[in-house]
Amino acid sequence: MADWTDCLNFGISIAKQASEVGVMATNENAVKLKSSPADLVTETDQRVEKILISAIRNRYPQHRFIGEESVAAGEHLELTDSPTWIIDPIDGTVNFVHRFPFVAISIAFTVNRQTQFGIVYSCVEDKLFYAQRGGGAFLNGEPLHASGQQGDITRVTSHMCYITHDIMSRDDVALSTMTSNIRRLLQFPVHGVRALGTAAVDMCQVATGGADAYYHIGMHCWDIAASAIIVQEAGGVVMDTDGSEFDMMSRRVIAASSAAVADRIAQVIQAFPCCRDDEDNCGCGATGVN
Numbered sequence: 001m002a003d004w005t006d007c008l009n010f011g012i013s014i015a016k017q018a019s020e021v022g023v024m025a026t027n028e029n030a031v032k033l034k035s036s037p038a039d040l041v042t043e044t045d046q047r048v049e050k051i052l053i054s055a056i057r058n059r060y061p062q063h064r065f066i067g068e069e070s071v072a073a074g075e076h077l078e079l080t081d082s083p084t085w086i087i088d089p090i091d092g093t094v095n096f097v098h099r100f101p102f103v104a105i106s107i108a109f110t111v112n113r114q115t116q117f118g119i120v121y122s123c124v125e126d127k128l129f130y131a132q133r134g135g136g137a138f139l140n141g142e143p144l145h146a147s148g149q150q151g152d153i154t155r156v157t158s159h160m161c162y163i164t165h166d167i168m169s170r171d172d173v174a175l176s177t178m179t180s181n182i183r184r185l186l187q188f189p190v191h192g193v194r195a196l197g198t199a200a201v202d203m204c205q206v207a208t209g210g211a212d213a214y215y216h217i218g219m220h221c222w223d224i225a226a227s228a229i230i231v232q233e234a235g236g237v238v239m240d241t242d243g244s245e246f247d248m249m250s251r252r253v254i255a256a257s258s259a260a261v262a263d264r265i266a267q268v269i270q271a272f273p274c275c276r277d278d279e280d281n282c283g284c285g286a287t288g289v290n
């Protein structure tokens with residue numbers, strides 16, 4: 001089996017460099033809207049993606065890329081069997097623009113469409129989450145473990161803390177589905193519900209054991225590909241919100257401390273239509289969903 005440790009180490013070093021010269025070095029206020037008033041892009045997002053891709057391409061000229069801002073600029077999104085880097089240059093752009101202190105660089109690496117490692121660097125906190133397939137998950141070098149919360153959620157809820165995605169969409173159907181999902185989850189006597197505004201860092205909270213579950217509908221593969229393997233390697237579970245196997249292109253994910261907790265959330269929440277990341281114009285009728 002191939003060993004991708006060299007790529008992992010390179011990914012970690014360029015994530016830290018890009019944070020220093022890009023994310024942390026800029027006070028960005030030149031903002032453009034993408035799919036909704038909460039879906040933003042800045043020149044720093046684009047610059048950081050260029051820094052990352054050119055450094056990786058220089059070192060690994062055969063590798064392919066799926067980058068949020070390259071796709072936004074019209075590049076075709078296709079996950080092939082080739083070694084592929086999936087990049088979100090700034091996850092939490094709304095936070096970045098408002099100087100709310102959770103922004104991350106998220107990098108996943110796939111071979112034969114299977115994720116080999118994931119890196120989530122939470123820049124302001126200086127927290128480096130990473131995991132390599134079969135090698136465990138780490139935060140700043142210390143092993144990570146999901147909470148281990150097990151069993152029927154109706155019995156364990158008094159100990160549960162959920163993390164939910166922030167509401168980016170302004171589409172009516174998506175908005176009402178998301179708010180009613182939160183209502184349904186709050187009908188369990190959970191300790192609390194949180195959202196930090198970066199899907200990558202939100203989901204890593206399940207890997208730390210700080211949150212027992214996270215779900216998101218409408219995000220993209222670059223938001224969660226890296227944190228998915230970090231959760232799995234920390235002993236947690238990731239699945240589709242319909243209870244099927246996790247598919248990073250489906251734009252739906254549940255991450256949880258155990259399969260039982262993930263299953264229970266899948267039974268409670270509802271999805272809304274959004275096109276898969278790897279299908280153009282799928283005909284689902286979704287507009288502006290994020």
Ligand SMILES: O=P([O-])([O-])O[C@@H]1[C@H](O)[C@H](O)[C@@H](O)[C@H](O)[C@H]1O
Nearest residue numbers: 090091092093197198199219290
């Ligand atoms: O645009 P971006 O800041 O990279 O990523 C967004 C963040 O992860 C946000 O938390 C999530 O709710 C959105 O779905 C993502 O698009």
Ligand SMILES: [Mg+2]
Nearest residue numbers: 088091092223
């Ligand atoms: Mg993102």
Ligand SMILES: [Mg+2]
Nearest residue numbers: 088089090091
């Ligand atoms: Mg981004």
